[in-house]
Amino acid sequence: MKVPVADLQSVEGGQEHHEFQVALAPLKLAGEEAAFPGPVRVEADLYSNGREITAQVKAGGRLALACGRCLNPVEVPIETSFTETLRPYPRVPQESGEDEDFTYYHHDVIDLRPLVEEHLLLAVPMKVLCSEDCKGLCPHCGRNLNQGPCGCGPEPADTRLAVLADLLRDRNQLS
Numbered sequence: 001m002k003v004p005v006a007d008l009q010s011v012e013g014g015q016e017h018h019e020f021q022v023a024l025a026p027l028k029l030a031g032e033e034a035a036f037p038g039p040v041r042v043e044a045d046l047y048s049n050g051r052e053i054t055a056q057v058k059a060g061g062r063l064a065l066a067c068g069r070c071l072n073p074v075e076v077p078i079e080t081s082f083t084e085t086l087r088p089y090p091r092v093p094q095e096s097g098e099d100e101d102f103t104y105y106h107h108d109v110i111d112l113r114p115l116v117e118e119h120l121l122l123a124v125p126m127k128v129l130c131s132e133d134c135k136g137l138c139p140h141c142g143r144n145l146n147q148g149p150c151g152c153g154p155e156p157a158d159t160r161l162a163v164l165a166d167l168l169r170d171r172n173q174l175s
Ligand SMILES: [Zn+2]
Pocket: 067, 068, 069, 070, 071, 072, 129, 130, 131, 134, 135, 136
């Protein structure tokens, strides 16, 4: 996803369209990795004002995540679109230092990959389910309850809650 922009960057009003089908490395989420089972499609429109380049990027594909209840793999669509302004890294350091609002590119090449990965990461859904009525795992034996009931029987009442209920009852009787 490296786009040479040596010509484009100096042309005020210049624009280019690029499309890619790329294999991306798995996204690193908190405690797990999420892989792309297939290629990710990326479309980028680059606009130059002669000093900096604005990239309008759309990316989409499918991502494999674990079901939030039963942990079985689930494939979900993932899409992102973003706009990023990119500046050539100054060959001569500027007095004011680097401007944090801009992303810099080096050697007249814009590499879209890190930008796309960063924005796809933000687009990962917080929680996915293999189906709306996924029964999840038994908290006691860990069996996937979608495959049938386990022998654990109904959930016993939580003893800590029972203690709390007793305390509340005592307090009400005192007042
Ligand atoms: Zn599930």
